[in-house]
Amino acid sequence: xxxxxxxxxxxxxxxxxxxxxxxxxxxxxxxxxxxxxxxxxxxxxxxxxxxxxxxxxxxxxxxxxxxxxxxxxxxxxxxxxxxxxxxxxxxxxxxxxxxxxxxxxxxxxxxxxxxxxxxxxxxxxxxxxxxxxxxxxxxxxxxxxxxxxxxxxxxxxxxxxxxxxxxxxxxxxxxxxxxxxxxxxxxxxxxxxxxxxxxxxxxxxxxxxxxxxxxxxxxxxxxxxxxxxxxxxxxxxxxxxxx
Numbered sequence: 084x085x086x087x088x089x090x091x092x093x094x095x096x097x098x099x100x101x102x103x104x105x106x107x108x109x110x111x112x113x114x115x116x117x118x119x120x121x122x123x124x125x126x127x128x129x130x131x132x133x134x135x136x137x138x139x140x141x142x143x144x145x146x147x148x149x150x151x152x153x154x155x156x157x158x159x160x161x162x163x164x165x166x167x168x169x170x171x172x173x174x175x176x177x178x179x180x181x182x183x184x185x186x187x188x189x190x191x192x193x194x195x196x197x198x199x200x201x202x203x204x205x206x207x208x209x210x211x212x213x214x215x216x217x218x219x220x221x222x223x224x225x226x227x228x229x230x231x232x233x234x235x236x237x238x239x240x241x242x243x244x245x246x247x248x249x250x251x252x253x254x255x256x257x258x259x260x261x262x263x264x265x266x267x268x269x270x271x272x273x274x275x276x277x278x279x280x281x282x283x284x285x286x287x288x289x290x291x292x293x294x295x296x297x298x299x300x301x302x303x304x305x306x307x308x309x310x311x312x313x314x315x316x317x318x319x320x321x322x323x324x325x326x
Contacts, residue, residue, distance in 0.1 A: 105248070107215035108223060108296040109305045110208045114262040116314045117210055117295045119321050123258040125171035125267075126210035128296075130289040131222060135178060136205035136234060138166070143189040145238040146282060149250060152241050154270050154277035159190035165269055165279065166200055171207070171253070172281060178203040206231065206285050211264065211307030212251040213299055214283060214291075222290040225283075232284035244282065252307045253279040261316075264308040278307075 110128045111117030120126055138146070150157050166173045168182025176182030178201040185197035208214060215230045216223035227233035232249045244250055257263025267279040297312070299305055 104302050105213055105304055106300050107213055107248075107298075109213050109299040110210050110291075110296050112210040112261075112264060112310055113256060114310050114314070114316075115210075115297070115312050119261060120256055122256055122261060125253065125255050126264070127171055128208040128210065128291060129204040130206065130225075130285075131292055133205050133289055135201040135203050136284065136286060137199040137201050138173075139199060139234075140187070140189045141238050142234070142282070142284070145232075145241070145244075147190055148241045149244060149280060149282060152245070153280045154272070156272045157270075157277070157279075161269055162190050163188055165267075172202050173200055174203045177201070202284075205234075205289060206283055207251070207281075208283070208291065209251045209254050209307070211254055211305060211309070213248050213304050214251070214296075215248070216291070218293070219290070221293055223293050223296060225285065225289050225291070227285050227287065230283075231289075232282050234284050234286035248304065249283045250280045251283050253281060254307055262310055262313060264310065266308065 110126075112126060113119030118126070118128055147159065147162060150162055163180055164170075166179055168174065168176045168179035168184075170179060173179030176184045180186055180188060180200060185194040186200040187193075187195050187197045188200075189195065214225065216225040217230075225231050228236065230249075232239060232244065239249070253267040255265050255267065257265055266276055270277040270279045305311070
């Protein structure tokens with residue numbers, strides 16, 4: 084009689100090295116040689132040659148879910164305040180709330196038949212935030228659905244947005260020192276500082292000047308408030324590109 088014994092062998096193969104999760108770019112802070120805003124102002128990096136983008140009802144609900152993931156206690160009114168006509172992402176009354184021109188506010192169920200609010204430049208980044216794109220010489224090209232949210236498609240889940248890093252973290256320079264990077268103060272709630280994030284979204288390919296970014300290849304996202312490579316203040320560039 085023949086007895087067959089099946090042996091379950093342990094898999095002792097060496098696993099492949101872990102892949103790099105974040106292979107892309109980070110926008111430079113002004114103190115690293117990037118765009119330098121006035122002290123105490125948002126460290127924004129607008130795209131090269133762009134236009135405004137309407138914030139549709141579906142987008143507004145996506146923004147609510149995204150912001151609450153990072154800042155659970157944020158309220159619909161605080162989100163509206165972040166999209167006022169005098170704030171970084173929605174400048175001017177034709178774009179933002181409370182500037183004399185009504186806009187539909189689905190967060191607070193106000194003026195629902197009015198014109199849509201708009202991001203006045205599609206789409207801004209912030210100093211320190213990570214993003215992906217295609218190197219095209221002096222520019223970095225970001226393609227909707229690949230490097231950022233596609234505004235023409237159904238809004239993705241918050242998990243998809245986070246997994247792809249299709250968001251930016253809002254920061255400002257210090258009031259007295261450009262080398263001091265501060266989170267947006269609207270995130271300070273009940274004694275805790277939460278990050279304020281905005282979707283990285285576009286309805287067409289957008290381009291950013293590569294001189295305002297640095298390569299980032301790491302298993303971790305960059306600390307958005309850290310100055311990695313400070314440069315002399317004489318090298319700082321104002322938003323118009325001058326020193």
